[in-house]
Amino acid sequence: MRLRLDLAYDGGGFHGWATQPSLRTVQGVLEGALATVLRAPVTVTCAGRTDTGVHARGQVVHFDLAAGDLVGAAGRAGKDPLGGLVTRLNGLLDSDVHVDRVVEVPEDFDARFGALWRRYAYRLADRPDVVDPLTRSHVVTWRRPLDDAACQEATSGLVGEHDFAAYCKRREGATTVRRLLDLRWTRTDRGVVEVGVRADAFCHHMVRSLVGALVAVGEGRRPSSWPAAVLAAGQRDPAVLVMPAHGLTLEEVAYPPDDQLAHRARETRTVRGLDKPDLPESSLSDG
Amino acid sequence: MRLRLDLAYDGGGFHGWATQPSLRTVQGVLEGALATVLRAPVTVTCAGRTDTGVHARGQVVHFDLAAGDLVGAAGRAGKDPLGGLVTRLNGLLDSDVHVDRVVEVPEDFDARFGALWRRYAYRLADRPDVVDPLTRSHVVTWRRPLDDAACQEATSGLVGEHDFAAYCKRREGATTVRRLLDLRWTRTDRGVVEVGVRADAFCHHMVRSLVGALVAVGEGRRPSSWPAAVLAAGQRDPAVLVMPAHGLTLEEVAYPPDDQLAHRARETRTVRGLDKPDLPESSLSDG
Numbered sequence: 001m002r003l004r005l006d007l008a009y010d011g012g013g014f015h016g017w018a019t020q021p022s023l024r025t026v027q028g029v030l031e032g033a034l035a036t037v038l039r040a041p042v043t044v045t046c047a048g049r050t051d052t053g054v055h056a057r058g059q060v061v062h063f064d065l066a067a068g069d070l071v072g073a074a075g076r077a078g079k080d081p082l083g084g085l086v087t088r089l090n091g092l093l094d095s096d097v098h099v100d101r102v103v104e105v106p107e108d109f110d111a112r113f114g115a116l117w118r119r120y121a122y123r124l125a126d127r128p129d130v131v132d133p134l135t136r137s138h139v140v141t142w143r144r145p146l147d148d149a150a151c152q153e154a155t156s157g158l159v160g161e162h163d164f165a166a167y168c169k170r171r172e173g174a175t176t177v178r179r180l181l182d183l184r185w186t187r188t189d190r191g192v193v194e195v196g197v198r199a200d201a202f203c204h205h206m207v208r209s210l211v212g213a214l215v216a217v218g219e220g221r222r223p224s225s226w227p228a229a230v231l232a233a234g235q236r237d238p239a240v241l242v243m244p245a246h247g248l249t250l251e252e253v254a255y256p257p258d259d260q261l262a263h264r265a266r267e268t269r270t271v272r273g274l275d276k277p278d279l280p281e282s283s284l285s286d287g
Numbered sequence: 288m289r290l291r292l293d294l295a296y297d298g299g300g301f302h303g304w305a306t307q308p309s310l311r312t313v314q315g316v317l318e319g320a321l322a323t324v325l326r327a328p329v330t331v332t333c334a335g336r337t338d339t340g341v342h343a344r345g346q347v348v349h350f351d352l353a354a355g356d357l358v359g360a361a362g363r364a365g366k367d368p369l370g371g372l373v374t375r376l377n378g379l380l381d382s383d384v385h386v387d388r389v390v391e392v393p394e395d396f397d398a399r400f401g402a403l404w405r406r407y408a409y410r411l412a413d414r415p416d417v418v419d420p421l422t423r424s425h426v427v428t429w430r431r432p433l434d435d436a437a438c439q440e441a442t443s444g445l446v447g448e449h450d451f452a453a454y455c456k457r458r459e460g461a462t463t464v465r466r467l468l469d470l471r472w473t474r475t476d477r478g479v480v481e482v483g484v485r486a487d488a489f490c491h492h493m494v495r496s497l498v499g500a501l502v503a504v505g506e507g508r509r510p511s512s513w514p515a516a517v518l519a520a521g522q523r524d525p526a527v528l529v530m531p532a533h534g535l536t537l538e539e540v541a542y543p544p545d546d547q548l549a550h551r552a553r554e555t556r557t558v559r560g561l562d563k564p565d566l567p568e569s570s571l572s573d574g
Binding site: 006008009010055057086090095096097098100101128129131132133134135136137138249 | 297383
């Protein structure tokens with residue numbers, strides 16, 4: 001049987017998502033807890049492999065196991081083995097990672113290739129009286145005030161399907177074409193800037209670079225037309241800052257209805273982009 | 288000259304507000320930073336002495352210094368000595384405490400006796416899918432779901448001027464009469480319960496005990512009328528839990544206009560309560 005597991009974590013205490021020898025990673029602690037509860041090695045596949053320091057509220061993974069493993073592991077929670085699994089996992093995990101739910105999904109469900117879109121948020125506090133020690137884990141303090149109207153204007157030139165090479169850490173042979181569905185610069189009621197970004201997939205450092213370009217506009221160093229001009233130039237511009245990791249949170253991943261899962265996974269695995277083949281790796285990195 | 292300083296802190300790393308030998312306290316680190324910048328010992332007086340683990344977003348203190356001290360300390364920021372003081376303090380303080388602003392106030396301003404009211408918030412996540420590792424420093428995880436309507440009904444019997452002896456850690460000779468101006472049980476858009484409480488002042492453990500009584504109602508262990516019945520009984524009921532400290536945040540303290548400061552401070556210092564003299568200490572403890 002295939003299971004989908006939704007989880008949230010504070011990335012501050014992890015060396016990113018992917019398992020690394022002798023480093024604490026989210027995949028490492030999650031697979032460790034699963035192996036303890038299920039008494040068998042488990043390998044999980046995630047929707048967005050977050051970098052060191054990046055958080056998640058809506059990370060999704062899938063993994064497979066034999067139905068018998070689950071019944072054995074659930075123990076006294078036999079009537080609700082998946083609920084029992086969640087409880088036991090959260091009992092083992094530290095407080096910086098939390099399993100929200102586990103559900104059985106069709107064999108066609110693929111957390112990685114089946115996703116329709118990923119949504120990230122980047123958070124900034126740009127005024128001294130907005131700095132809040134209670135949210136310092138995931139809101140970046142910015143020393144100069146940012147102009148909301150200029151930033152909002154700058155977002156419009158970036159939405160759509162483009163080659164985001166200028167905003168990506170390039171990987172050999174991987175396309176950098178992505179469909180940016182939404183990019184919104186919002187001022188919340190607490191005065192924090194929240195940049196919401198939604199795309200079919202992101203390449204490495206993409207959200208943090210897009211926000212870096214908007215911040216240059218917000219500070220008045222560049223005109224509102226600049227982020228789109230950088231995009232059109234098609235290569236990395238050293239004037240675009242890659243913003244600090246801890247402002248970034250993977251908020252949500254969306255999947256199609258069950259009867260379209262197989263189609264979506266095939267579609268993602270095939271050629272993506274304008275003129276070159278996609279390598280699966282490229283669609284997975286966090287923003 | 289008298290200065291007012293507004294600050295915020297994550298109480299998780301502090302042994303409460305008040306200076307204690309060899310323990311890290313908010314007053315201790317703040318007075319230490321002030322002494323370093325001003326090159327003279329400084330004693331601050333605060334609006335609400337928070338317990339170990341309790342947070343603040345709107346703590347207010349006052350302190351006095353000679354105008355010459357400030358000019359010397361501001362150094363290169365000579366044109367804006369108070370802005371320079373804020374910058375230098377935040378440069379010295381760790382990231383779990385932040386000075387929002389410093390302003391000069393009339394000599395009659397008293398952070399402690401001059402306050403009109405204090406507002407606290409208590410935050411709870413009562414559903415497994417609402418547990419958020421990013422806010423675990425100040426939102427308490429509660430294992431049983433809470434009934435909003437029952438809790439909202441229960442709040443109504445507590446608002447007003449009452450003897451809150453049933454909800455206070457009693458102190459010898461101190462009145463426990465308080466005017467509870469607001470008590471609201473709200474479900475935020477993220478599903479977190481936020482209990483907002485506003486009163487002229489609070490006695491020790493008052494907010495945490497009031498929330499404990501509401502939680503007993505929310506779980507269905509007690510009827511909605513129970514918190515008011517406990518209040519009327521006038522003595523502590525062992526069935527009322529004192530909720531964990533880290534869910535509590537001092538959000539705001541309000542003061543009268545400058546021309547009423549002296550009157551307010553005199554008023555607070557004189558007899559308060561229905562039938563016994565107030566001791567100043569009793570109006571200061573956090574909730």
